[in-house]
Amino acid sequence: MIRISLCMIVKNEEKVLDRCLASVFDLMDEIIIVDTGSTDRTKEIAGKYTGRIYDFAWCDDFSKARNFAFEKAACDYIYSADADEVLDEENHEKFRLLKENLMPEVEIVQMYYGNQLANGTVYNFDRELRPKLFKRLRNFVWTEPVHETVRLLPLVYDSEIEITHKPEHNHGDRDITIFEQLLARGEALSKRLTDFYARELFVAGTKEQLIHAKDYFISIVKDSETDADRLKTALAVVVRSCFEAGDVLTMYQYAMKDAASEASSEVCCILGEYYQNRQDYEEAILWFYNAAYEQQSILNIRYQRKIPLEGLIACYHALSMSEQEAYYQKELSCIEPG
Incomplete structure (x- = not known):
């Protein structure tokens, strides 16, 4: 033994x-x-x-x-x-x-x-x-x-x-702080750690942490050596960072770069949230629907089902379209908790 x-x-x-x-x-x-x-x-x-x-x-x-x-x-x-x-x-x-x-x-x-x-x-x-x-x-x-x-x-x-x-709490803030310290010291993040940094930002990142990460992920987008998977990861973070910063023009610029090769569910949700905030519910519905049913998540699976379905429910509620609201409520109820 x-x-x-x-x-x-x-x-x-x-x-x-x-x-x-x-x-x-x-x-x-x-x-x-x-x-x-x-x-x-x-x-x-x-x-x-x-x-x-x-x-x-x-x-x-x-x-x-x-x-x-x-x-x-x-x-x-x-x-x-x-x-x-x-x-x-x-x-x-x-x-x-x-x-x-x-x-x-x-x-x-x-x-x-x-x-x-x-x-x-x-x-x-x-x-x-x-x-x-x-x-x-x-x-x-x-x-x-x-x-x-x-x-x-x-x-x-x-x-x-x-x-x-069975964790008692999420460790995202701790991990994001470590990533920020590594970058502040000029240390390069591996492709694996860059992916985890992006995931942590989409799960637990604050507005300030997302904005702080923008320049690093823009540098990845602009690097001609960046592969396709890493590019989509970086684009998702940049779009979210610009959304949080209120930089609509840059947000849309990078969102369209992502859409050129099938937008991720994350980017679709961010655009849906943007139009929802503007009370352009028909346009928001288009993007939330794409996030939930047409595209794939790359960083946080909740952006592929739970978050866009909640967006669809809120938009149809705002439009007083109760039948559609009830349909997506039912869809949401079928998702496992998480």
């Missing part, structure tokens, strides 16, 4: 930490908690489960904190968890069986991450596989009988274990 180190980074998690640790502690052979500056009872609660509690001076870098935690691990495998995760009874049993039967050749075990849409996260799906269990030491292996080569890709096992994500 394999041995597992649980590694966690935490800060002010007194409301959820006990729930998380209680659901997994008996599956773990050691528990390592790295605290990044708690001012509540987080370390006291962690102390009920382990004496391996370490302080880490927060430096706006989650990777550095997680690497510090991983360095303390001594078991065969490392399980990485967040305090707002829970393993229910059924999946606890699946995890126990995995621990008893996992082949030592496996280097990464993926587990399902569930309950995403219920909590306003940046993900557009409710359930996804994520790497959660990692072999601490990797053995390099030669493959092929001739022209041999070292296998570089890890051996990954996709399990049926599902972890329930």
Whole structure:
């Protein structure tokens, strides 16, 4: 049977930490908690489960904190968890069986991450596989009988274990602040981080944060090396930023750039909201309908159904068109909460 180190980074998690640790502690052979500056009872609660509690001076870098935690691990495998995760009874049993039967050749075990849409996260799906269990030491292996080569890709096992994500609040403001600090220091954001920055802005960004992001995303639009996916992401943010700033001409300029290659649901919704505010309800209906039924969301799935349907309902209500209003109310009621 394999041995597992649980590694966690935490800060002010007194409301959820006990729930998380209680659901997994008996599956773990050691528990390592790295605290990044708690001012509540987080370390006291962690102390009920382990004496391996370490302080880490927060430096706006989650990777550095997680690497510090991983360095303390001594078991065969490392399980990485967040305090707002829970393993229910059924999946606890699946995890126990995995621990008893996992082949030592496996280097990464993926587990399902569930309950995403219920909590306003940046993900557009409710359930996804994520790497959660990692072999601490990797053995390099030669493959092929001739022209041999070292296998570089890890051996990954996709399990049926599902972890329930139950955050107490959205972390968007914290993450947006980190993005702003990175850019202020002149650090380049990868394509992946740019996408997450845009998603955070569309989920939790304030008016000020959206306006602040405008120049960065305009620079992406103007970069001739920008690929099509990144261009549409940047255009959506620029259109939203200009809308919030009241810069209608620039908003429309970039919205038409997006529409030239099938406008995203996000851009359609922003145009719908603009015309709704002007009480041009017929034009607003056109854009909200396109967002809901003709186009696809790229950053926030709510812009593809929930938000435009709410816009359609409001516009038809303003026009005293009760039959159409009732139709879209029914459509909205069929959408899962989230």
